[in-house]
Amino acid sequence: MARTGDRARTATVPALSxxxxxxxxxxxxxLYYQLAQQLESAIEHGVLAPGxxxxxxxxxSVRLGLSRPTVRQAIQSLVDKGLLVRRRGVGTQxxxxxxxxxxxLSSLYDDLEEAGQGPTTQVVRxxxxxxxxxxxxxxxVSEGSEVTVLDRLRRTHGQPVxxxxxxxxxxxxxxxxxxxxxxxxxxMMRSAGITLHSARxxxxxxxxxxxxxxxxxxxxxxxxxxxxxxxYDDTGRAVEYGTHIYRASRYTFDFQLLVRP
Amino acid sequence: MARTGDRARTATVPALSxxxxxxxxxxxxxLYYQLAQQLESAIEHGVLAPGxxxxxxxxxSVRLGLSRPTVRQAIQSLVDKGLLVRRRGVGTQxxxxxxxxxxxLSSLYDDLEEAGQGPTTQVVRxxxxxxxxxxxxxxxVSEGSEVTVLDRLRRTHGQPVxxxxxxxxxxxxxxxxxxxxxxxxxxMMRSAGITLHSARxxxxxxxxxxxxxxxxxxxxxxxxxxxxxxxYDDTGRAVEYGTHIYRASRYTFDFQLLVRP
DNA sequence: CAGTGGTCTAGACCACTAA
DNA sequence: TAGTGGTCTAGACCACTGT
Numbered sequence: 209m210a211r212t213g214d215r216a217r218t219a220t221v222p223a224l225s226x227x228x229x230x231x232x233x234x235x236x237x238x239l240y241y242q243l244a245q246q247l248e249s250a251i252e253h254g255v256l257a258p259g260x261x262x263x264x265x266x267x268x269s270v271r272l273g274l275s276r277p278t279v280r281q282a283i284q285s286l287v288d289k290g291l292l293v294r295r296r297g298v299g300t301q302x303x304x305x306x307x308x309x310x311x312x313l314s315s316l317y318d319d320l321e322e323a324g325q326g327p328t329t330q331v332v333r334x335x336x337x338x339x340x341x342x343x344x345x346x347x348x349v350s351e352g353s354e355v356t357v358l359d360r361l362r363r364t365h366g367q368p369v370x371x372x373x374x375x376x377x378x379x380x381x382x383x384x385x386x387x388x389x390x391x392x393x394x395x396m397m398r399s400a401g402i403t404l405h406s407a408r409x410x411x412x413x414x415x416x417x418x419x420x421x422x423x424x425x426x427x428x429x430x431x432x433x434x435x436x437x438x439x440y441d442d443t444g445r446a447v448e449y450g451t452h453i454y455r456a457s458r459y460t461f462d463f464q465l466l467v468r469p
Numbered sequence: 470m471a472r473t474g475d476r477a478r479t480a481t482v483p484a485l486s487x488x489x490x491x492x493x494x495x496x497x498x499x500l501y502y503q504l505a506q507q508l509e510s511a512i513e514h515g516v517l518a519p520g521x522x523x524x525x526x527x528x529x530s531v532r533l534g535l536s537r538p539t540v541r542q543a544i545q546s547l548v549d550k551g552l553l554v555r556r557r558g559v560g561t562q563x564x565x566x567x568x569x570x571x572x573x574l575s576s577l578y579d580d581l582e583e584a585g586q587g588p589t590t591q592v593v594r595x596x597x598x599x600x601x602x603x604x605x606x607x608x609x610v611s612e613g614s615e616v617t618v619l620d621r622l623r624r625t626h627g628q629p630v631x632x633x634x635x636x637x638x639x640x641x642x643x644x645x646x647x648x649x650x651x652x653x654x655x656x657m658m659r660s661a662g663i664t665l666h667s668a669r670x671x672x673x674x675x676x677x678x679x680x681x682x683x684x685x686x687x688x689x690x691x692x693x694x695x696x697x698x699x700x701y702d703d704t705g706r707a708v709e710y711g712t713h714i715y716r717a718s719r720y721t722f723d724f725q726l727l728v729r730p
Numbered sequence: 731c732a733g734t735g736g737t738c739t740a741g742a743c744c745a746c747t748a749a
Numbered sequence: 750t751a752g753t754g755g756t757c758t759a760g761a762c763c764a765c766t767g768t
Contacts, residue, residue: 211475236764239735258705266752275739277538278755287551288666293703296754297747304705404728406551412694413674413717431674431692433484442554444519444565456674467665497745499756524735536758541735557735558766 229272239274243282251291251302258304262292265300290466305347325368329392331385333359336378343375346438346449355380358393361423368424369458374450397447403440411435411461431456478507490533500535504543512552512563519565520686525560551727590633590653592646594620597639604636607699607710615639619654630719635711653686666703672696672722685716692717705716 210335214230229246231239237277261267262283269279283300286292294300336354344351358374374393376383388396394404412434421428441447491505507513523529523544530540544561547553555561589614597615605612621633635654637644642661649657656667672693682689694715702708 240737266753276741278738281737292753293666295747296745297752299753303703305667305701324560343522375659405554406566406725406727408723409693410721410723411672412721413694415676415690415692429676429690433672433674440566442564460673461673462669462671464667466667500754527734536760538759539757542756555735556766557764558733560734 228381231274232270232271237449239277240281240285243272243274243279243367244285247282247286248289248291251286255303258302260302261298262300262302288466290464326417327362327364330363331358331371331388331391332361333357333383334385339375346404347375347377347446349377349446356383358388360388364458367458369455371420371423371453372450373452376448376462377378380447386429393448402447403442404447405440406439407439407442409435409437413456420453424453433459433461435461470597476684482534492533492535501539501546502544504533504535504540505546508547509550509552512547515550517563519563521563522559523561523563548648551725564699588623588625588630590650591622591624592619592649593622594618595646595649599634604710608636608638609705610638612709617641617644619644619649625719630716632681632684632714633711634710637709638707642709654672654709663708664703665708666701666705668700670696670698674717681714685714687716687718694720694722696722 213244229243231242233239235242247256249260250277256262265279269276271457273280283292283294287294289301289348290305291303292300293303300356335357336431337357338352339349339355341351343355344353347355348353354377355375356378358372358376360372360374361368362370362372370456379399383393383396397404413431414434415429416432418425418428420426420432421430433456435447435450435452435454437450437452438446439448439450470493470616490504493498496503508517508523508617517523526537526540526544530537531542535655544553544555548561549554552564553561554564596618596643598618599613600608600610600616602612604616605614609615615638617637617639619637621635622629623631623633636729641663642658644654644657658665674692675695677687677689677693679684679689681687681693682691685693687693688717694717695710696715698709698711698713699707700709
């Protein structure tokens with residue numbers, strides 16, 4: 209049914225059929241994932257513009273030689289990421305987004321990705337001590353058991369931005385200062401076979417003490433952002449407890465959140 | 470294959486078969502959703518304890534008279550919520566969590582759920598003004614177009630906790646002060662047919678000015694938590710821009726985040 | 731090795747939306 | 750009314766895990 213006259217405002221992208229999705233059935237990568245990645249990259253590169261309809265799922269599956277559930281799974285994963293929106297009776301369209309990529313919570317993101325060139329982290333203290341009462345409670349271990357305490361100073365562009373204090377069960381990961389500074393804590397935990405599952409965070413603010421001010425190059429009484437985090441393994445084990453302090457003048461938490469229907 | 474001697478640490482819960490899942494095929498509520506809700510409530514009430522294996526999907530589907538994909542969809546939704554963990558070759562188990570219910574980001578959660586008895590919100594200002602440069606940029610409207618500006622003071626237990634300043638495109642929602650105070654902004658937007666999709670947030674800290682201190686019952690220079698948020702519709706339209714200020718002595722952002730694999 | 735979740739297929743009917 | 754996504758079925762084979 210051809211429309212005469214005006215082009216539909218939200219036309220199905222005609223180039224979609226030209227988009228050659230290369231699906232490799234021999235690959236160990238799941239088909240739905242291959243499709244999702246290629247769709248995502250098409251969106252990211254503007255091949256699929258915001259508002260474009262994706263074409264109905266049945267056609268897509270026929271054209272790609274996949275079953276409909278497989279195509280749905282690919283699309284659903286992008287819906288979960290906030291890149292696509294489905295409307296019953298209408299179709300699936302690329303979200304008209306101001307924000308390209310959903311960001312992770314920035315502080316955790318920093319920790320996960322701190323290998324990037326920007327921030328450097330200096331290990332100030334790295335030793336095994338008996339767990340104090342609050343640390344033991346946060347980590348779910350018995351008071352007095354051995355925990356590693358880690359004090360680090362993070363800088364960007366040569367300027368101090370944060371004091372990071374972390375506690376981990378001592379037996380969990382061998383923590384070498386050099387690798388810690390180059391690789392980052394979370395990467396070391398991951399390569400030690402720990403799969404992170406969830407974290408509980410509390411963000412607040414308070415005035416800097418004299419000592420904190422000195423270490424962070426601020427005035428005493430300056431506003432600081434504080435963050436406490438306990439991170440859990442997929443078995444539910446607490447694997448890290450940390451208290452972080454950020455210079456509010458040089459650091460904010462930026463993040464996007466998706467409202468689930 | 471019965472184990473002799475020690476009970477398995479992670480035994481399949483024997484009571485699971487006794488759990489009478491009541492699935493109503495006549496209901497408009499999807500079967501997978503009915504199952505997911507009942508599983509979630511069983512977890513919440515401790516019928517399914519952390520670490521319990523759920524029993525394999527095939528058996529479950531046979532026992533429930535559902536197809537395996539349907540059962541998987543129910544389980545997957547709880548995995549996405551962080552309540553269950555799947556391990557290939559092992560099974561699905563209830564996550565050994567310290568945190569029962571994953572929380573939403575607390576500030577947005579407050580706004581969504583502010584009907585609760587605790588916090589009250591007083592509308593201090595509610596008028597239509599031409600958009601300033603930064604507001605126009607944040608909302609994606611032209612400078613000078615009409616926007617509603619909303620100043621509110623939030624209290625809990627009679628104590629002021631936050632100053633909320635919000636901007637909305639004027640034509641979007643009729644904003645009645647009384648309903649605003651009793652119902653909350655997000656609920657009013659929802660009932661006006663706006664389906665929230667995503668939000669971009671920035672959390673920081675700074676010292677209180679004299680005026681802010683006076684309105685929040687703090688000392689000048691006290692640490693404040695700041696939050697800026699732009700919320701988007703599922704069409705990608707910006708529907709709200711806000712600048713919030715919280716007393717750090719009485720408010721923190723608490724939230725849980727899930728690491729997606 | 732047996733048992734688990736991970737992936738995939740080829741259909742079906744329904745509820746909703748827009749013209 | 751025609752087209753869309755939402756739900757559901759009954760199978761299948763594979764990869765991984767633990768014994």
